[in-house]
Amino acid sequence: MAQARSTSISRRSVVAALALTAAPAALTTASSVHAQGKEATSEKSLYNRLGGVFAIAAVVDHFSDAIVKNPVVGQKSKNPQLREWHTKNLQRLPGLKFMRTLWVCNVSGGPFQFTATKPGKTQVGLEEAHRSLRISPAEFDEVAAELGRTLSFFKVPKREKDEVLAAFAAHKGEVTAGYAAGAKRG
Numbered sequence: 001m002a003q004a005r006s007t008s009i010s011r012r013s014v015v016a017a018l019a020l021t022a023a024p025a026a027l028t029t030a031s032s033v034h035a036q037g038k039e040a041t042s043e044k045s046l047y048n049r050l051g052g053v054f055a056i057a058a059v060v061d062h063f064s065d066a067i068v069k070n071p072v073v074g075q076k077s078k079n080p081q082l083r084e085w086h087t088k089n090l091q092r093l094p095g096l097k098f099m100r101t102l103w104v105c106n107v108s109g110g111p112f113q114f115t116a117t118k119p120g121k122t123q124v125g126l127e128e129a130h131r132s133l134r135i136s137p138a139e140f141d142e143v144a145a146e147l148g149r150t151l152s153f154f155k156v157p158k159r160e161k162d163e164v165l166a167a168f169a170a171h172k173g174e175v176t177a178g179y180a181a182g183a184k185r186g
Helices: 011-026 030-041 046-050 052-069 080-088 090-107 126-133 137-153 158-169 177-185
Strands: none
Touching: 046 052, 046 158, 052 090, 052 137, 080 090, 080 126, 126 177, 137 158
């Protein structure tokens, strides 16, 4: 996650920013200092290896814009629900980027909590948020491919890229639930 468009985000700048924002909290109690020392000796979380919230947000921003332009799942999609969302609901894109950033931070072990806007049967409720879009398994795979291209654009190391893609793929059944329900009816 070294570069976003013309803005450069280095791991050093992300770590420095995180250190500045975390410093007051670290000084509040002795137990937090002890917890930080304990964390430093164990392996870093995926969240930390990705560079934290700022680097994740840069990737989500790029990825979200790429989805809108993607010919299979974006503005020119053959899926009328996806096409409509990417042409008539773009005013919601900043909020969606925020929610996607929270989701990635949450599933990668970061300190932020994602809560679904439309609670469903699963912890993250992705099935209800995506049900009306009727996303097919092939469309889901195209979104995953776009995510892979975005991670490559940011030069995310293979290990972290594979972990992000695996976390994404784990929710394929939820995201495609609306398509599956429609296929059963039709």
